[in-house]
Amino acid sequence: MNESGCVLQVRGLCKEHGEGQGLVRAVDEVDLDVPAGQTLAVMGPSGCGKSTLLHLMGGLERPTRGEVRLAGRRIDTLSERALARLRRRSVGFVFQSFHLVEELSAAENVELPALLAGCSPRAARRRAASLLERFGLADGARRLPWQLSGGQRQRVAIARAIANEPLVLLADEPTGNLDTAATLDVLRLFGELRAAGQTLVIVTHDERVASTADRLISMRDGAFVDDTRLAGHGPGRLGGMLGLGD
Amino acid sequence: MGRILLVLRLVVADVRRHPAQAAILLVSITAATAMLSLGGSLHGATEKLYRHTRAATAGPDVVAYSPGTRRTTITALESLGRAPGVVAHSGPHRQYYTTLTAHGATGAAVVQVADQAPGPVGRPLLTSGGWVRPGGVVIERGFATALGVRVGDRVTVAGRSLPVTGIAVTAARSVYPWAPGIGPHGGPSDGGGLVWAAERDTRALESPDVPVTSFINLRLRDPAAARAFTTRDPAIAPAFEHTWVNVRAWQDVARQDSVMLRDSQPILVIGSWLLAFLAIGGLATLAAGRAAAQTRRVGLLKAVGAAPGLIAAVLFAEYVTLALLADALGLAAARLIEPAIVNPSASLITTATGPSAGTIVLTTTAALAVAVLTTLGPTVRALRTETVAALADGAREPQHRAHLTRISALMPTSLLLGIRLIARRPGRAVLHACGTAATMATVTGLMVIYAQPAKGYPGSPMANELRDAQQHHVILAVTAALIALAAVNTLTATWTTAEEARRTMAVARTLGATPGQVTAGLSAAQVLPTLPGALAGIPMGLILCLPFSGPDTIWPPAWSLLAAALTAPPVTAALAAIPARAAARRPVASTLSAEVP
Numbered sequence: 001m002n003e004s005g006c007v008l009q010v011r012g013l014c015k016e017h018g019e020g021q022g023l024v025r026a027v028d029e030v031d032l033d034v035p036a037g038q039t040l041a042v043m044g045p046s047g048c049g050k051s052t053l054l055h056l057m058g059g060l061e062r063p064t065r066g067e068v069r070l071a072g073r074r075i076d077t078l079s080e081r082a083l084a085r086l087r088r089r090s091v092g093f094v095f096q097s098f099h100l101v102e103e104l105s106a107a108e109n110v111e112l113p114a115l116l117a118g119c120s121p122r123a124a125r126r127r128a129a130s131l132l133e134r135f136g137l138a139d140g141a142r143r144l145p146w147q148l149s150g151g152q153r154q155r156v157a158i159a160r161a162i163a164n165e166p167l168v169l170l171a172d173e174p175t176g177n178l179d180t181a182a183t184l185d186v187l188r189l190f191g192e193l194r195a196a197g198q199t200l201v202i203v204t205h206d207e208r209v210a211s212t213a214d215r216l217i218s219m220r221d222g223a224f225v226d227d228t229r230l231a232g233h234g235p236g237r238l239g240g241m242l243g244l245g246d
Numbered sequence: 247m248g249r250i251l252l253v254l255r256l257v258v259a260d261v262r263r264h265p266a267q268a269a270i271l272l273v274s275i276t277a278a279t280a281m282l283s284l285g286g287s288l289h290g291a292t293e294k295l296y297r298h299t300r301a302a303t304a305g306p307d308v309v310a311y312s313p314g315t316r317r318t319t320i321t322a323l324e325s326l327g328r329a330p331g332v333v334a335h336s337g338p339h340r341q342y343y344t345t346l347t348a349h350g351a352t353g354a355a356v357v358q359v360a361d362q363a364p365g366p367v368g369r370p371l372l373t374s375g376g377w378v379r380p381g382g383v384v385i386e387r388g389f390a391t392a393l394g395v396r397v398g399d400r401v402t403v404a405g406r407s408l409p410v411t412g413i414a415v416t417a418a419r420s421v422y423p424w425a426p427g428i429g430p431h432g433g434p435s436d437g438g439g440l441v442w443a444a445e446r447d448t449r450a451l452e453s454p455d456v457p458v459t460s461f462i463n464l465r466l467r468d469p470a471a472a473r474a475f476t477t478r479d480p481a482i483a484p485a486f487e488h489t490w491v492n493v494r495a496w497q498d499v500a501r502q503d504s505v506m507l508r509d510s511q512p513i514l515v516i517g518s519w520l521l522a523f524l525a526i527g528g529l530a531t532l533a534a535g536r537a538a539a540q541t542r543r544v545g546l547l548k549a550v551g552a553a554p555g556l557i558a559a560v561l562f563a564e565y566v567t568l569a570l571l572a573d574a575l576g577l578a579a580a581r582l583i584e585p586a587i588v589n590p591s592a593s594l595i596t597t598a599t600g601p602s603a604g605t606i607v608l609t610t611t612a613a614l615a616v617a618v619l620t621t622l623g624p625t626v627r628a629l630r631t632e633t634v635a636a637l638a639d640g641a642r643e644p645q646h647r648a649h650l651t652r653i654s655a656l657m658p659t660s661l662l663l664g665i666r667l668i669a670r671r672p673g674r675a676v677l678h679a680c681g682t683a684a685t686m687a688t689v690t691g692l693m694v695i696y697a698q699p700a701k702g703y704p705g706s707p708m709a710n711e712l713r714d715a716q717q718h719h720v721i722l723a724v725t726a727a728l729i730a731l732a733a734v735n736t737l738t739a740t741w742t743t744a745e746e747a748r749r750t751m752a753v754a755r756t757l758g759a760t761p762g763q764v765t766a767g768l769s770a771a772q773v774l775p776t777l778p779g780a781l782a783g784i785p786m787g788l789i790l791c792l793p794f795s796g797p798d799t800i801w802p803p804a805w806s807l808l809a810a811a812l813t814a815p816p817v818t819a820a821l822a823a824i825p826a827r828a829a830a831r832r833p834v835a836s837t838l839s840a841e842v843p
Contacts, residue, residue: 055835060756080831081760088758099753099838103644103670108651113757115662121655144646160757 006069007168007199008034008057013066015052015222026052027063028222034168039190039200041210044219050203051172053219057201058091058170059083071167088117092161096173098153100145106156107132107141113163124163131159135189151182158189168199175206187212249556257564260543270532270738271565272572274525275616277727279576279609281518284584286605291588292504296417299595300496304369305417306336306463307472311428311492313459315340322489323462331475336365337462342451343430346385346441347402348393354438356426357403359445360384368418368463370442371595375412380444382411388422388593389439403441404451414442418463420502421593428492430457472496503594513691513717514587516790517724520684521731522612527681528735529620531674533565535742537624544628554629561625562618569617573610577601587720644670644746659763663754664770667747678739678772679779682814685732686783687790689810690802692725694791697802733821740772740822744829751829752837761830768826773819780814 010032017024026049034040042050055061057068059075068076070090075083087093092113100109107128114124132141135155145153154174161169171190175183187209194200194212202209210216211230218226261268299305310326312319320338327335339359346355360378364370370384375397378384383403385395390413395401399410419425423437451458466472472495540561547557577600585596601609647669654665668675695717744751751764759767784807791799 051839052835058756060835060838061833081762084755084758084760084763086758087756093756095838099749099756101666101750101753103646103666103750104651105646105648111655112754115655116659116754116758121652124655164758 005035006033007036007071008032008201009067009069009072010057011067011069013053013056013068014064015049015056015061016064025049025222027056030066030222030224032217032224034199034201036167036199037194037197038215039194039202039213041213041216042201042203042219043205043207043210043216046205048219049222050219052222054170054172054201054203057168058093059087060093088113089164090167092164092166092169094154094157094161094169094171094174096176098145098150098157098177100153100156100160102145105142105144106137106148106152109145109156110159110163113160117164127163128159131163132156135159149182150178151185154178154182154186155189158186158193162193162198168201169193171200171202171204173204174202175204175209183208249559253556253559253563256560257567260564261568264536267532267536268564268568270734271529271568271617272575273734274528274731275569275572275613276575276579277731278518278521278525278616279573279613280579280583281514281521281576281724281727282609282612283577283580283601283605284587285515285518286608287580287584287588287601291584292594293500295589295594295596296500296503299371299415300417302595303371303415303417304367304465305496306368307466307469307496308464308475309368309418309427309461309494310464311459311461311494312489313428313430313457315458315460318489319460322491323460326464326491326493327462329464331466331468331471332464333467334366334465335462336367338460339462340448341426341459341461342404342448343426343438343457343459344404344451346389346393346439348395348399351393353389353393354423354426355389355403355441356438357383357441357443357448357451359448360442362444365463367465368416370414370416370418372412372414375410377412377414378442378444379411380446382409382444383447384412384414384442385410386419386422386425386440386593387413387415388591389425389441391592392422392439403443403447404456406447406450408443408447415593415595416440417496417499417594420499421589422591424502425593427461427494428459430459469496473498512794513721513724516691517688517721517728520688520728521724522616523684524681524728524731524735526616526620527677528731528738529565529616531677531735531739531742533620533624534671534674535738535745537627538746540624541628541631544631557629558625561628562621565617565621566614569613570610573613576613577606577609587716645672647672659759660766660770663751663759663763663767664774667743667750667767667771668774670747670750671743674739674743675771675775678735679775679782681732681735682776682779682818683783683786685728686780686811686814687787688721688725688728690784690787690807691791692721693802693807693810694787694795694799695721697800699800736772736818736821737825740768741825741829743771744768744825748829748832748837752832752834755834756838761827764830765823765826768829769819769822772822773815776815776818777811780811784808784811 010030013027013030013032014025015027017026028049030053042053044050052061056063056076059068059078063076066076067074070086075086078086101112104112107125110128110131111121111124114127115121119127129138129141132138135158137152137155137159140148140152145156148156158174175186178186183206190200190202191212202213204210214230216226216228216230217224310323312323323338326332327337341359342357344355344357345352362378364377372384373387375384383401385401390396390410395410397410397412400407401410402408419427419440422439425440426438466475476493476495544557544561547560581600584600589596650665650669654662654669657665751759751768754764755761788801
């Protein structure tokens, strides 16, 4: 984190595809500060550049121009190797299609980031078991992804994303493939993470998800068109908003 | 007609879209069919060339030799020319045992006295230049090839420099270096090349120090009875009463010519089996790698109303067409290579007739079998998959190997990824290990052959050198083909693994695996099965050599075999790194965002 208390800082961020007549600005001169512990939702129509922005902030893509800083460290100029190391510890990703490793069980999927970060197998196993229990998946720990429901798979994916306690969790349409009940499960988990001080950036089409955030940014044609602070969203209100009778 | 056109259009489009895969398929099947065709063509190939040469040179049915030029010797040979059953003859002629020097190299030579116009039996066929004239010699083609001599070059015969007026082949003698037919003084031959010279030019050779033999070429009424003629037919017995005469039938000449290939044929046949195995392994891997894409293709075709028969035709047509093309290429390659193998000394007419109908049927069947067997599984699976499921994701579910996954957790990241990639598709790793074992078995065979000393049999040391060289060349070619195909297979396997696991590897990248670790992981997935495969290849190779070994066989030292096996993993790692590096550098975001992997 830098002196301003921002985990993520984006300045003049631009991502272009193609050239000449076919030039497309997926992200167009975007500036953004995400303070620690904030839950930021990014909304907009399909193709407006939400996912690209998320990828740029997580170092999965390189910008055409502009800067991305994570905890004060500029990451857009880092080598692939350095970016990979950064992702191990500082960034967690959650995807719409889960992207669990199909040949690994739920527990093995959650262990994977810790193993890649050099933890001992025992420590990784303990951490995975604790997360799966916390997420209500202790019984499904040995199951393979295709043996789990969509909601369970996304919970495993979230557990995997936070296994190394990242500075920021980037979620790309995390409820896009889920039914209502599973969506509520995921939102409950995000609520818990938010309460624990986890910085969250969520790209979504779902207004229910967006309404749980501290801040809502609307995007169109690669640029921000609105930036709204959503007041009064204490952790305790999330359940009420969702009608869960928290 | 419309359906056929549609199938062809789809096949052409797919080949254009995946040219590298089509090239791999072509190379693999071409190598296997070429080797299979060569192995099949060698049986009786030299005899066939000998018959052609015999027909073109009016080859004698029997050649009778007798040491010296005394009157009794000439009389005995002339009486053979009048013997019952003999319908024509040429000679008697003389041949001198001397040396020939050309381009600084000296070889044993037999100089035959040649008439200005050759007789009716045993008429050498000029392949270049003109026939013998006073002051110029004609050299037998095998001998000329060995010495690097061409028409117009000067050679030194018995200390006299003479120009080469022509190069010729003959069926009257065995191929170079067995040309003398009989040694000096009627003894065994030390081998040598054949030279024809005018009588005037051989006068310098008339010396007590230069052995000379007389010979006569005979044509029989019944050429098939030539062997019986040579076994002292009572009708020719008077000729042998006072003179030592050695007679050789044309069948003996043909048999001796084929000795050169005796050890080459099994090498080629076994080599073709191993190549076919590698081709099947490589193509099975390729087909499996394409299975997901093929399943989605099937989904698309089903969605637009294609019947299962049409879909199967589309899927099979591409591999079958490419297999038939590769078969034709393999047969053509074998046709081009065959003369160099069946006629290593170039002493016979190189009018190779190409593969027989049986060989063509064999190679075509093998090529089609390889194509059908490797595509059958993925095709059936694709046809059975429901349309929606096929459109969604055609990839076969990877296997979960809890034990391997647990072990890999103890390893560094590269090995962890590599072992987990093996655990996804263990059958692929076994196939790769078997391919390495087949290659190493051939390398072992090569090392065993190189470990043998040059034997130098009494009588014709040069012949054995040539035969050894021939055997070395053949196994070297087979080994080179196997190593090349194994390299192609390694590239294919790595590419296939990378294709199948690209989402998994992209996920690993999002979780913090570096491109280097992913590259190393993909390479490790190929390298780990290589070592047991290479080690298993050593005993396999030794077992393959056993039928050709004897009590005096020298086996290469164990350390050298082990060293050869240990070079396989680093070579595999280097090869696998090429596609692995390309795969590891794929953009993560686009891989994960893609609807269709």
